[in-house]
Amino acid sequence: MLRTTVGLLYSNSVLSRILPQQARQIRRVNLTSLQWMSSKDIMDPSASNTQDFLLQDIKSSRDTTQVLKIVGIHHKIMNNRHVMQSLKCLFELKKSGKCSMTNEQIVNSPDFIKLCKRLKSQARGITLNDTIQALKTVSFVGVPASSTIIQVLLQLIRQGVNDLSLHQIIFLEFMMRNFDRNPLVDALRIAFPLVFEAQLSLKMAQDDVTSLAELLQYACKKPLSDSSINIIIECLEKLSEDIDVKIAKSVMWSLCELRRPLPSYHALLIHCWNVITENIKQCSYTEIDGLLSWMVKKVQQKQTHFYHEGFADSCVRYVVDKDCGFEEGTWILRKLTRLVRRI
Numbered sequence: 001m002l003r004t005t006v007g008l009l010y011s012n013s014v015l016s017r018i019l020p021q022q023a024r025q026i027r028r029v030n031l032t033s034l035q036w037m038s039s040k041d042i043m044d045p046s047a048s049n050t051q052d053f054l055l056q057d058i059k060s061s062r063d064t065t066q067v068l069k070i071v072g073i074h075h076k077i078m079n080n081r082h083v084m085q086s087l088k089c090l091f092e093l094k095k096s097g098k099c100s101m102t103n104e105q106i107v108n109s110p111d112f113i114k115l116c117k118r119l120k121s122q123a124r125g126i127t128l129n130d131t132i133q134a135l136k137t138v139s140f141v142g143v144p145a146s147s148t149i150i151q152v153l154l155q156l157i158r159q160g161v162n163d164l165s166l167h168q169i170i171f172l173e174f175m176m177r178n179f180d181r182n183p184l185v186d187a188l189r190i191a192f193p194l195v196f197e198a199q200l201s202l203k204m205a206q207d208d209v210t211s212l213a214e215l216l217q218y219a220c221k222k223p224l225s226d227s228s229i230n231i232i233i234e235c236l237e238k239l240s241e242d243i244d245v246k247i248a249k250s251v252m253w254s255l256c257e258l259r260r261p262l263p264s265y266h267a268l269l270i271h272c273w274n275v276i277t278e279n280i281k282q283c284s285y286t287e288i289d290g291l292l293s294w295m296v297k298k299v300q301q302k303q304t305h306f307y308h309e310g311f312a313d314s315c316v317r318y319v320v321d322k323d324c325g326f327e328e329g330t331w332i333l334r335k336l337t338r339l340v341r342r343i
Contacts, residue, residue: 054078058085064099064106071118072111080122084130086115087137094141103142112141116149123152128160132168136175145179154184161191166203167211169196170218193222200228206235209242213250220257230264240271245279248272249287256294261303273308280314285324288315292335299339312336 054074061067067089071078078086090106093099099106106112119134126134135153143150157164157172164172169192179185196218205211216232236243236251243251251272255265276283276291283291292315298306315336319329 052081054082055085058082058089061089061093062098064090064093064101067093068106068109068111068115071115075111075114075118078118080126080130083115083119083122084126084133087119087134091133091137091140106141107143116143120149120152123156128157128163129168131156131160132172135172139175139179145176145185146182151184154188158184158188158191161188161195162199164195164199166196166199166215170214173218193224196222197224197228201231204231204235207239209236209239209247212236212239213247213254217250217254217257220254226260226262226264229258229262233262233265233268237268237271240268243272243275245275245282248275248279249283249291252276252291252294256298256306261305266305269305270308273311277308277310277314280311280318281321283318285318285322285328288318289328289331289335292332292339296335296339307339312339 054070054077057070058067061070067086071086074082094106101109116138123131123134131153135150135157138147138149138153139145145151173189173192176185176188200215200219204215212232212235216229216236219229219232248271251268255269255272258265280288291311295306295308295311315332318324319332324332
C-alpha cells in the first residue's frame with residue numbers, strides 16, 4: 001500500500017513537470033503560425049510586430065475624401081499615429097490640389113468632426129511638434145480659432161511654451177497672425193517674444209546663416225532688447241562670407257524694420273549692400289524698388305548710414321540693362337532724385 005502511494009505521488013510529480021512543458025511547446029508552435037491583428041494591436045502598435053494596415057491605408061490615400069472615409073470607418077480604433085497621419089495627409093492633399101472638397105465641406109464633414117474628436121481625446125498623448133502640426137492642419141482647412149479643438153491645441157502649446165524651439169515660435173506667430181483675439185491667443189502672443197529672447201543664446205544655431213537671418217527677421221519686428229538683436233548680428237558678421245544675395249536681401253529687410261538704429265549693425269549693413277550690388281541682376285524690379293524706397297526713407301529719417309552709393313548707381317544700370325520700361329525707370333529716377341537732395 002505504501003509503495004503504491006509513493007508510486008502515485010512520484011508519477012504525479014513527473015507529470016506535473018512534463019505536461020506544462022508540452023503545453024508551452026504547443027502554444028509556441030501555434031502562436032508563431034498565427035498572423036493577425038487584434039484591436040489592442042491597432043490601439044498600441046508598439047505592442048505588436050504585426051503590420052499596421054490602417055496606417056498604410058491612410059498614407060496611400062489619393063484624395064481628401066478617401067482619408068475622411070477611412071476615418072469615418074475606423075475612428076474608434078485610431079491611435080495618435082493614425083490621427084496625425086490623417087491630418088498630415090489632409091494637409092498635403094489639400095495643399096497640392098488633390099482635393100475635391102472645399103474648406104467648408106471638410107470642416108462640416110461628419111468624418112472630419114470625428115477626427116477632431118479623436119484628436120481631442122488623444123491630444124495629451126502627442127508630442128509638442130505634433131501639436132503644432134495638428135494646429136497647422138486644422139487652421140489651414142478653415143477651423144475657426146474659437147473652436148474647441150484649436151483651443152485645446154493652443155492650451156497644450158501654452159503648457160509647453162518653454163520647450164518650443166526658436167523657429168517653432170516664429171512659425172506659430174506667423175500661423176496665428178489671423179487668429180481672432182481671445183485671452184489664450186493674446187497670452188501666447190505676449191509669451192512668444194519673451195520666450196524667444198530668453199532662449200535665444202541657448203538655442204540659436206550660431207553656424208547656420210539661413211537660420212540666423214530668419215531669427216533676425218523675427219527679432220527686428222518684436223520689442224526685443226538691443227543686446228538680443230546684437231547677438232544675432234554678431235553671429236551673422238562672423239559668417240559674412242556665407243551671405244549670398246538671398247540672405248543679404250533678408251538681412252536688409254530686417255534691418256530696415258528696426259525702429260531704432262544700432263551702431264553694431266553698420267558693418268553688416270555695408271556688407272549686405274555690397275552683396276546685393278554685386279548680384280543685382282539676381283534681384284527682381286520689385287525688390288530693387290522696395291530696397292531703394294527703404295534707403296530713401298531711412299536717409300530722410302537722418303539715418304544716413306543706410307545710404308550706399310554703389311547700390312544707387314546700380315539701380316540706374318539695372319533699369320537700362322533689364323529694359324524695365326519708361327514708367328518703372330521714372331519711379332527709380334524720382335527716388336534717386338529725392339535721395340540726392342538729402343545727402
